[in-house]
Amino acid sequence: MIKLLGAVLILFAGTMIGFQQAAKFAERPRQLRQLAHALQRLETEIGYGHTPLPEALERTAAATPEPLSALFRKAASGILETESMTFRDSWEQAIKSHWGTTSMRSNEQSVLIRLGSTLGISDKEDQMKHIRLALLQLKAEEDAARDDQGRYEKMWKSLGILIAVLIVILMV
Amino acid sequence: MLARVVHLLPLELKTLLERLPDQMQEQLEEIRIREGRPLEIGFRGQSRFMMADGSLRHTADGAYKPSADTCRKLLERITNYSLYAMEEELRRGFITVSGGHRIGLAGRTILDSGVVRGIRDIGAFNIRVAREVIGASTHLLPKLVDRTRKTLHSTLILAPPQQGKTTLVRDIARSVSYGLWPALETSGWQGRKVGIVDERSEIAACVRGIPTFDVGPRTDVMDACPKAEGMMMLLRSMSPEVLIADEIGRPEDGEAIREASHAGISVVATAHAYDLQDARGRPVLQRLLDEGAFTYIVELKRTVEGIMHRVVSANTIGRAATAREASAAHHRQPVDSAPVSSGRFRADDP
Numbered sequence: 001m002i003k004l005l006g007a008v009l010i011l012f013a014g015t016m017i018g019f020q021q022a023a024k025f026a027e028r029p030r031q032l033r034q035l036a037h038a039l040q041r042l043e044t045e046i047g048y049g050h051t052p053l054p055e056a057l058e059r060t061a062a063a064t065p066e067p068l069s070a071l072f073r074k075a076a077s078g079i080l081e082t083e084s085m086t087f088r089d090s091w092e093q094a095i096k097s098h099w100g101t102t103s104m105r106s107n108e109q110s111v112l113i114r115l116g117s118t119l120g121i122s123d124k125e126d127q128m129k130h131i132r133l134a135l136l137q138l139k140a141e142e143d144a145a146r147d148d149q150g151r152y153e154k155m156w157k158s159l160g161i162l163i164a165v166l167i168v169i170l171m172v
Numbered sequence: 173m174l175a176r177v178v179h180l181l182p183l184e185l186k187t188l189l190e191r192l193p194d195q196m197q198e199q200l201e202e203i204r205i206r207e208g209r210p211l212e213i214g215f216r217g218q219s220r221f222m223m224a225d226g227s228l229r230h231t232a233d234g235a236y237k238p239s240a241d242t243c244r245k246l247l248e249r250i251t252n253y254s255l256y257a258m259e260e261e262l263r264r265g266f267i268t269v270s271g272g273h274r275i276g277l278a279g280r281t282i283l284d285s286g287v288v289r290g291i292r293d294i295g296a297f298n299i300r301v302a303r304e305v306i307g308a309s310t311h312l313l314p315k316l317v318d319r320t321r322k323t324l325h326s327t328l329i330l331a332p333p334q335q336g337k338t339t340l341v342r343d344i345a346r347s348v349s350y351g352l353w354p355a356l357e358t359s360g361w362q363g364r365k366v367g368i369v370d371e372r373s374e375i376a377a378c379v380r381g382i383p384t385f386d387v388g389p390r391t392d393v394m395d396a397c398p399k400a401e402g403m404m405m406l407l408r409s410m411s412p413e414v415l416i417a418d419e420i421g422r423p424e425d426g427e428a429i430r431e432a433s434h435a436g437i438s439v440v441a442t443a444h445a446y447d448l449q450d451a452r453g454r455p456v457l458q459r460l461l462d463e464g465a466f467t468y469i470v471e472l473k474r475t476v477e478g479i480m481h482r483v484v485s486a487n488t489i490g491r492a493a494t495a496r497e498a499s500a501a502h503h504r505q506p507v508d509s510a511p512v513s514s515g516r517f518r519a520d521d522p
Contacts, residue, residue: 046256053253079253084183086245087253120253121244123282123290127256 007168011161018160025153027103029145031068035108036138038064038072039115043131046124053087053120054080067101074098075116091116111137173200173301177273180299182245188236189213191226203299207243210235217334247294250275260396262290264372270384272302272377302377304385308336308343308479314355315483316468318438322361324348324414326433326465328486329442330451331472336479337442338374338418340472342385344440345375345416349388366391367412369402375418400424407432414438426456433465447471448484461486 038060045056057076061069071094078090085093092113099109115134119127174197178186181203188211189203202214210232211222220228221235229235238246250267251258261267266276279294318325324344331337347354351363370376370393376383378395387393392410394402399417403425406412415432417425420441432439445451448469452458460466469484 046254050257051254052257056254079248084245086241087248120248120251121255122292123259123262124256 003172007171010167010171011164014164014167015161018156018158018163021156021160022153024103025145025149025156028105029142029149031102031104032108032138032142032145034065034068035104035112036135036142038068039131039135039138043128043135046131047128050124067098070101071095071098087120088117091119105141108138108141111141173198173303176271177203177299177301180246180249180269180273180275182242182249184242185211185238185246188222188224188226192228196228200301202301203297205238205243205246205297205299207240207295208237211238243295243297246297250297259290263288264396265291266372268373268377268379270377270379272304272374272384274300274302274374274377276300302385303339305336305339305343306346306386308339309347310343310354312340312470312481312483313344313347313353314358316470317353317355317358318467319357322358323364324438324440325467326439327441327468327470328451328457328460328466329440329470329472330445330447331442331474332446333444335472335474337472340479341416341418341440341442342375342387345391345414346386346388348414349390363388363390364413365411366414366416367403367406367410368393368416369397369399369406369418370395371397371399371402371418375416400428403428403432407435407437412437414440417441419444421454421456423456426460429460429465430463439465441466 041060041063042056045051045059046053049056051059054076057072061072061076064072074094074097075091078085078094079087082090095109095112095116111134115130118130122130174189174192178189181189185205189197192200192213196215199215200213201216202212202219204212204214204219206212212219213222213228220230221232222228223234224236247255250269255262258267262277265278266274268274276298277291277294278296278298279291281291282289313324316324316327329337329340345366345368346352348364349366351361353359353361366388368375368387368391370378373396375385376387376391376393376395377385378393381393381395383391383393392406392412394406397405399420400422401424403415403417406415407428415437417429417439418441420426420429420443425441429439429441443451443454443457445454445457448471451469452461461469464486466486469486471482471484473480473482
């Protein structure tokens with residue numbers, strides 16, 4: 001009886017781990033897409049609205065779903081609160097502290113940090129160029145992420161349950 | 173005065189400047205920040221270099237040098253992290269921040285078919301602390317009133333730069349707009365509608381179209397607008413009774429002032445000139461004076477005790493000038509025959 005219960009628990013846990021891994025692969029392209037939309041929004045605010053950066057970031061945050069929204073909000077509040085940081089530092093800090101809550105990887109993190117070092121300190125055309133460059137890089141990452149999703153999402157789903165079954169067979 | 177601009181400064185500059193003695197902080201007029209070069213401050217018309225320990229010296233040796241990082245932080249703070257939203261300001265070479273403080277910028281310019289489009293690689297900042305002297309015109313105003321029309325006479329204010337012209341016209345605008353006529357005989361007069369053409373954003377120091385100085389409740393400001401055009405626009409749209417413009421001197425300014433005075437509007441304008449005779453050497457001013465566009469001319473001089481003013485009536489200077497030409501006197505001489513009144517106000521009156 002107890003053996004049976006243990007086997008069921010192992011099967012359940014294995015399945016869950018598999019699904020969780022698969023979800024990460026499914027989540028990454030979705031968040032990359034949202035991030036691209038957010039940057040497009042930022043580009044519009046800067047290029048056409050001439051909105052000051054803190055406000056532009058707030059608006060972008062309001063139009064973006066979590067967890068990315070928090071990242072933009074943090075960057076905006078960071079610069080308004082501190083006296084000793086440049087925008088670049090505040091942006092980098094916001095990204096690094098919130099990166100754990102997203103499913104994205106270090107490639108897109110470095111794209112964003114690079115973008116942060118130019119935001120707000122050049123003229124309109126220059127700003128738009130930098131944002132477009134970041135968008136292009138994110139697009140490439142998104143394509144790669146979709147490939148990965150196709151390849152690994154299903155695999156992880158079945159792998160989890162199969163490993164759990166293997167462990168159960170070995171135990172009995 | 174430092175307290176008014178300290179919020180603009182990055183932490184390291186703020187801590188350094190706060191080491192200045194209180195009296196010095198109060199008299200601060202300019203902070204000049206140049207990347208990698210000595211920090212300079214200006215107060216009461218003098219300038220000193222600032223050492224890393226907060227002391228002031230005449231020579232630049234061992235002075236505190238702001239780093240590239242400090243300058244970047246400063247630029248971000250004065251532009252609200254949005255240099256891209258400041259294109260017009262960069263074309264003009266200065267940014268006006270709330271409180272009316274002007275920050276002059278220098279660096280490498282960007283040209284677009286020969287016309288300056290903006291500045292990039294900004295390496296020098298000049299923070300000019302704005303001071304609003306409420307009551308600066310109290311002594312002068314009674315001498316300029318038009319008793320029949322219960323308003324001001326058209327007046328031209330002459331002075332070299334940095335003598336308090338802008339401070340004075342700002343206070344005139346405020347007093348006239350509130351209806352704060354200082355003399356006893358004029359008490360009870362109502363305020364007048366005032367239009368200010370503020371080409372260099374100095375009089376009202378507008379931020380997004382809203383004056384940050386108190387220029388009175390009946391005052392409309394055309395901000396960052398070329399004077400001649402701005403005067404005509406205000407004439408057509410806002411029906412001002414008193415029109416105020418800073419630093420006239422171009423032929424089209426003369427046209428606009430002529431137009432305004434024909435419409436029965438009092439014009440208070442300032443011009444760069446050492447004195448009246450100097451002003452007559454400028455064709456536009458000479459023509460306006462000859463045509464009688466101004467009833468009074470005010471000369472300002474900054475002295476140790478404060479700012480002295482001298483009011484000359486324009487209908488007598490015409491005669492005085494003719495007499496002078498007849499005697500072929502080429503050297504400067506005071507206009508003795510004109511009824512002249514002088515007085516003074518202290519720049520730091522509360």
